[in-house]
Amino acid sequence: MNLERRLLIEQGGNGHRGPELPACDVPARPLAELLPGVRLRDELAFPEVSEPEVVRHFIELSVLNHHIDRGFYPLGSCTMKYNPKINDEIAGLPGFALAHPLAGDEASQGALRVIHELQRVLAEITGFAAVTTQPAAGAHGEMTGLLMIRAHHRSRGEGDRRRRVIVPDSAHGTNPASVHLLGWETVTIPSEEHATVNLDALGRALDDSAAAVMLTVPNTLGLFEPRILEVTRLAHQAGAQVYLDGANLNALVGQVRPGDLGFDLMHINVHKTFSTPHGGGGPGAGPVAVAKHLEPYLPTPLVRESDGRLALDHDRPHSIGRIHSFHGNFGILVRALTYILTLGPEGLARVSRTAILNANYLMRRLASTYELPHPEHCMHEFVLSGRGLRKYGVKTLDVAKRLLDFGVHAPTVYFPLIVEEALMIEPTETETLDRLDHFAEAMERIAAEARETPDRLRDAPFTTPSRRLDEGRAARDLKLSWTRETAVPAVEPVGRR
Amino acid sequence: MSFVGLSQDEERRMLERIGVRSFDELLGAVPKAARLAKPLAIPGPLSEIEIRRRFGGWAATNDAATCPSFLGGGCYDHYIPSAVNALAMRSEFATAYTPYQPEVAQGSLTAIFEFQSLIAELTGTDVANASLYDGATATIEAMLLARHQTGRVRVVVAGALHPNYVAVLRTYLDGRDLTVVADRGGQCAPEDLKSALTDDVACVVYQSPNFFGLIESGAAFHQLAHAAGALAIAVCDPIALALLDPPGHAQGAVAGADLVVGEGQPLGNPPGFGGPALGFFACRKSLVRRMPGRLAGETVDRDGRRGFVLTLQTREQHIRREKATSNICTNQGLLALRATIYMGLLGRLGLREVAELCVQKSHHAAVLAGAIPGYRRAHGGAFFREFVLECPVEAATVIRTGRERGLQPGVDLGQFKPEWKRWLLVAVTEQRSADEITRWADALRAAAGGGR
Numbered sequence: 001m002n003l004e005r006r007l008l009i010e011q012g013g014n015g016h017r018g019p020e021l022p023a024c025d026v027p028a029r030p031l032a033e034l035l036p037g038v039r040l041r042d043e044l045a046f047p048e049v050s051e052p053e054v055v056r057h058f059i060e061l062s063v064l065n066h067h068i069d070r071g072f073y074p075l076g077s078c079t080m081k082y083n084p085k086i087n088d089e090i091a092g093l094p095g096f097a098l099a100h101p102l103a104g105d106e107a108s109q110g111a112l113r114v115i116h117e118l119q120r121v122l123a124e125i126t127g128f129a130a131v132t133t134q135p136a137a138g139a140h141g142e143m144t145g146l147l148m149i150r151a152h153h154r155s156r157g158e159g160d161r162r163r164r165v166i167v168p169d170s171a172h173g174t175n176p177a178s179v180h181l182l183g184w185e186t187v188t189i190p191s192e193e194h195a196t197v198n199l200d201a202l203g204r205a206l207d208d209s210a211a212a213v214m215l216t217v218p219n220t221l222g223l224f225e226p227r228i229l230e231v232t233r234l235a236h237q238a239g240a241q242v243y244l245d246g247a248n249l250n251a252l253v254g255q256v257r258p259g260d261l262g263f264d265l266m267h268i269n270v271h272k273t274f275s276t277p278h279g280g281g282g283p284g285a286g287p288v289a290v291a292k293h294l295e296p297y298l299p300t301p302l303v304r305e306s307d308g309r310l311a312l313d314h315d316r317p318h319s320i321g322r323i324h325s326f327h328g329n330f331g332i333l334v335r336a337l338t339y340i341l342t343l344g345p346e347g348l349a350r351v352s353r354t355a356i357l358n359a360n361y362l363m364r365r366l367a368s369t370y371e372l373p374h375p376e377h378c379m380h381e382f383v384l385s386g387r388g389l390r391k392y393g394v395k396t397l398d399v400a401k402r403l404l405d406f407g408v409h410a411p412t413v414y415f416p417l418i419v420e421e422a423l424m425i426e427p428t429e430t431e432t433l434d435r436l437d438h439f440a441e442a443m444e445r446i447a448a449e450a451r452e453t454p455d456r457l458r459d460a461p462f463t464t465p466s467r468r469l470d471e472g473r474a475a476r477d478l479k480l481s482w483t484r485e486t487a488v489p490a491v492e493p494v495g496r497r
Numbered sequence: 498m499s500f501v502g503l504s505q506d507e508e509r510r511m512l513e514r515i516g517v518r519s520f521d522e523l524l525g526a527v528p529k530a531a532r533l534a535k536p537l538a539i540p541g542p543l544s545e546i547e548i549r550r551r552f553g554g555w556a557a558t559n560d561a562a563t564c565p566s567f568l569g570g571g572c573y574d575h576y577i578p579s580a581v582n583a584l585a586m587r588s589e590f591a592t593a594y595t596p597y598q599p600e601v602a603q604g605s606l607t608a609i610f611e612f613q614s615l616i617a618e619l620t621g622t623d624v625a626n627a628s629l630y631d632g633a634t635a636t637i638e639a640m641l642l643a644r645h646q647t648g649r650v651r652v653v654v655a656g657a658l659h660p661n662y663v664a665v666l667r668t669y670l671d672g673r674d675l676t677v678v679a680d681r682g683g684q685c686a687p688e689d690l691k692s693a694l695t696d697d698v699a700c701v702v703y704q705s706p707n708f709f710g711l712i713e714s715g716a717a718f719h720q721l722a723h724a725a726g727a728l729a730i731a732v733c734d735p736i737a738l739a740l741l742d743p744p745g746h747a748q749g750a751v752a753g754a755d756l757v758v759g760e761g762q763p764l765g766n767p768p769g770f771g772g773p774a775l776g777f778f779a780c781r782k783s784l785v786r787r788m789p790g791r792l793a794g795e796t797v798d799r800d801g802r803r804g805f806v807l808t809l810q811t812r813e814q815h816i817r818r819e820k821a822t823s824n825i826c827t828n829q830g831l832l833a834l835r836a837t838i839y840m841g842l843l844g845r846l847g848l849r850e851v852a853e854l855c856v857q858k859s860h861h862a863a864v865l866a867g868a869i870p871g872y873r874r875a876h877g878g879a880f881f882r883e884f885v886l887e888c889p890v891e892a893a894t895v896i897r898t899g900r901e902r903g904l905q906p907g908v909d910l911g912q913f914k915p916e917w918k919r920w921l922l923v924a925v926t927e928q929r930s931a932d933e934i935t936r937w938a939d940a941l942r943a944a945a946g947g948g949r
Contacts, residue, residue: 005603005803008611008841018842019578021850025931026861031740031853034860035879038712039742045618046845054841055580061608062589066601069588075597082500083592086545091769095556100568101771102908103560104896110555111770121539136630136772139824147668177824181641181669224526255524260531275500279831280605281595281627281791283773299668321668325571325633325661325760326771338548342498344541349533350499356523357503361511377515377523400598410598432502433511459799464600467799471599474796474808478785480624481614 008057009482012049019051064465065280066409072435076381076412076424077172077220079250079272084342087276087335096334101326105311111330112310116303118287118337122268125340125348126246127259128289132298134328138247141267141286142178142214147320148265148290148297149212149241150182155318158239162211166202170195170220170416172245184211191418194374195221197231206238216245217258220416220424222359222378224251232262241265241294249273250428251356251380254349258289265290273351274336285332299323354429355380358436362427365440369447373419381426383419394450394457396421401468402449402460406442498542560905561768565933567862569883569924570708570908571632571659572771573763575736575851576928577835578842581765585835595791595827599806600798605830606805609793612837616777619735619840620757621743625779627791627828632760633665635776636702636732638789638823639756640666642780643700643728645787645822650674653693655703655718656685657711658732660913662704683709683876683885687717694725700756701725704732705744709876709922710859710883712741716748728755735777735836736763737881740852745779756780765839766832775832785809789823854927855882858934862925865938871945875920883924885910889945892921898944899937906940 073080119131135141165179176186189201244266271284296318304313363382370384386396400410412424566574596602616625701722705713722729731744731754744754761775794808871889892909899906911918
């Protein structure tokens with residue numbers, strides 16, 4: 001017999017409590033005297049639960065999650081690779097974890113050293129002149145990059161005119177959303193048959209109102225843009241800047257540098273390429289690397305070194321300004337630098353090489369079972385289509401749900417939008433051949449089930465902590481927080497299949 | 498070391514299955530001229546032993562490794578119970594991603610739902626989201642929501658909002674459409690605010706406790722903002738909210754703030770040189786469809802059992818693209834989890850005790866400092882956990898003296914404005930003992946030339 005899973009608010013009782021605080025060791029005075037005229041709150045309706053029960057609650061929750069340390073996680077575009085344990089320990093050193101962002105340069109030399117080193121190695125890895133580590137995530141980096149592009153055009157007296165950003169139809173949704181934040185307009189251009197950039201469409205869109213071209217390379221189908229040098233040359237001829245969405249840097253690192261392909265700037269999702277834990281949806285970090293001509297516009301402050309002393313440089317008159325409360329997601333930056341130095345140059349090249357090998361192997365193994373709309377060699381990921389299963393009444397969503405029963409996470413589904421019933425698969429370099437084969441076998445078995453027992457697929461999953469959840473109901477009967485009144489009965493026996 | 502498990506024989510078999518003779522054939526689409534000709538010029542590889550030595554050396558040079566902290570200014574040294582670290586570092590939480598497949602992500606989703614519930618209660622609002630990057634970006638997102646909601650453009654900052662938050666506002670607003678109403682004696686005077694409220698104002702943003710630690714009269718700001726057809730945005734500290742009347746609550750006939758946002762770092766997260774931090778974002782129910790970021794909602798599974806999913810995703814960038822409410826596609830999941838565990842552990846009684854200890858200890862420190870010749874509080878209003886000391890010498894001198902004695906005595910406000918160079922912003926949390934506060938006061942005395 002199991003207990004129904006309960007929320008914290010449905011546990012404990014009056015006066016139950018966790019860790020005790022020390023008694024007040026300074027002369028205590030009445031609050032009314034210390035805070036005259038200040039309204040205090042009457043009640044804080046928080047849980048009252050003992051420490052052992054709080055610990056059990058979160059342990060019980062934790063085991064409901066799939067995660068990379070438990071099994072394969074081929075979520076395309078998310079680069080779910082192994083997160084080395086030493087990274088967390090280094091970030092947790094008291095000198096880093098307790099460092100205060102306003103302590104001053106003299107008190108913070110170690111923290112500034114980490115940022116300075118990371119600025120330097122990321123510039124080398126990407127082939128750019130300078131790096132800001134302030135953006136807290138990839139989308140934040142996009143915003144930062146676009147602000148720098150605007151500053152660049154303004155410096156040339158073209159700020160009012162250049163307000164359109166050209167984005168291929170295969171782009172991540174953050175690209176147009178970031179463009180919109182500036183009050184600029186997105187021009188979506190259709191891809192060619194194999195999702196490469198249509199140079200004619202690009203040429204037509206590149207008029208004197210074009211501020212930038214935003215590209216993802218490899219693109220969201222996992223394909224490298226073969227005419228990339230021509231794309232960047234065309235854009236520059238038209239006076240536009242070329243922004244690389246760095247989501248797929250794991251395919252390039254140590255093989256080719258975006259700065260050498262003619263890009264002007266890019267963001268780096270360190271939580272993808274540089275192995276920092278995804279944390280159930282964050283924190284990440286989104287440093288932005290830029291070519292020399294954009295360096296003056298980088299957010300303030302930057303870390304500079306002179307005579308062996310490091311300092312935060314606030315004196316940057318052309319900077320777009322500040323974009324974060326402090327210095328970005330420092331704890332994530334420590335982890336990324338730890339990872340990069342652990343691997344070194346050969347190790348990083350092996351990352352992309354193995355990621356590409358793993359993706360191509362899996363793609364060829366599955367090409368006979370699922371449709372492969374773009375049969376070229378892929379880079380670090382590939383996209384299958386589940387449309388061949390439609391005749392059995394089975395959708396890609398059903399395949400995704402059934403995969404969960406095999407102890408692997410589902411791929412990214414229904415993205416990119418240009419492939420019907422898309423399954424976007426990114427195995428990463430840290431998976432072994434055994435794991436890839438196990439996944440392929442699961443996918444093959446699911447395809448067989450689609451033919452033989454399609455109802456079973458539509459009912460999946462069966463072995464997961466919850467069965468298929470009613471997302472429509474969540475949106476219709478919106479309930480975003482608990483209430484004591486509607487708490488489920490405290491103990492309810494349930495039989496699980 | 499690449500964390501790769503692949504033998505040469507396996508690689509050969511894989512290439513064969515792919516149908517190529519060499520790995521290079523797979524890179525056929527990459528222009529040869531652009532391929533890296535030589536290895537990257539970066540250090541490494543380093544073994545774990547070497548990594549520990551190098552990073553350990555760097556970490557040890559930060560004062561934080563050894564010196565008790567009186568630093569605040571939006572980032573605080575609160576106690577983190579051992580159970581927070583033990584639970585949040587579990588792989589199950591740390592190495593999962595955004596809960597796209599809720600059937601295998603109920604751990605993260607339930608925790609987000611609990612986070613939302615606790616933040617809504619703490620701020621006195623109807624709904625909270627799953628978190629944003631940090632306090633400054635949460636303020637930005639609140640401002641953007643207010644502009645969409647009202648169709649107006651101007652943003653009015655009432656008094657002493659954190660200067661870094663103001664700087665981020667300037668970046669996003671492109672320097673235009675921003676009015677900063679200067680404080681008087683550290684606080685915003687309602688009559689000053691009133692004269693700034695033109696008919697193009699989308700929102701009034703105020704911080705309480707404000708950057709100087711002073712508690713603002715929020716209700717007066719709410720009333721003025723609403724009378725002008727603008728939304729009221731309160732930027733708050735979560736520890737203070739355990740004690741103070743939350744801005745989301747109405748006061749008599751005066752409605753509460755429409756949006757309550759802030760920096761959630763003090764809830765179980767270390768200062769970490771300012772990041773990763775944790776923006777919290779809460780508002781009244783009628784604004785929920787304009788909210789940025791992720792939301793977890795309750796539903797049931799096929800067996801009728803309660804479960805949670807990401808909901809209202811039609812607001813978000815991956816579906817709405819340029820029409821999305823925001824470009825944000827993640828939350829600060831792991832930090833929100835830490836905050837949830839922290840709030841769960843301290844609970845109804847503990848969190849208020851933390852807040853009361855902050856009040857007692859910071860006021861004790863202010864009394865000690867006030868007795869030292871040359872030092873006085875720069876402002877008169879009621880404060881929560883931190884206060885500004887006007888020093889007889891430059892704040893940098895006080896800090897130098899403190900560092901020599903193994904203390905971090907406060908934030909030098911001269912880094913924000915030259916005219917503040919004798920101002921020291923001092924925060925005293927429940928972590929500081931009476932003895933440490935005495936040593937701190939001794940350092941102030943010594944810095945002023947008073948010996949001891």
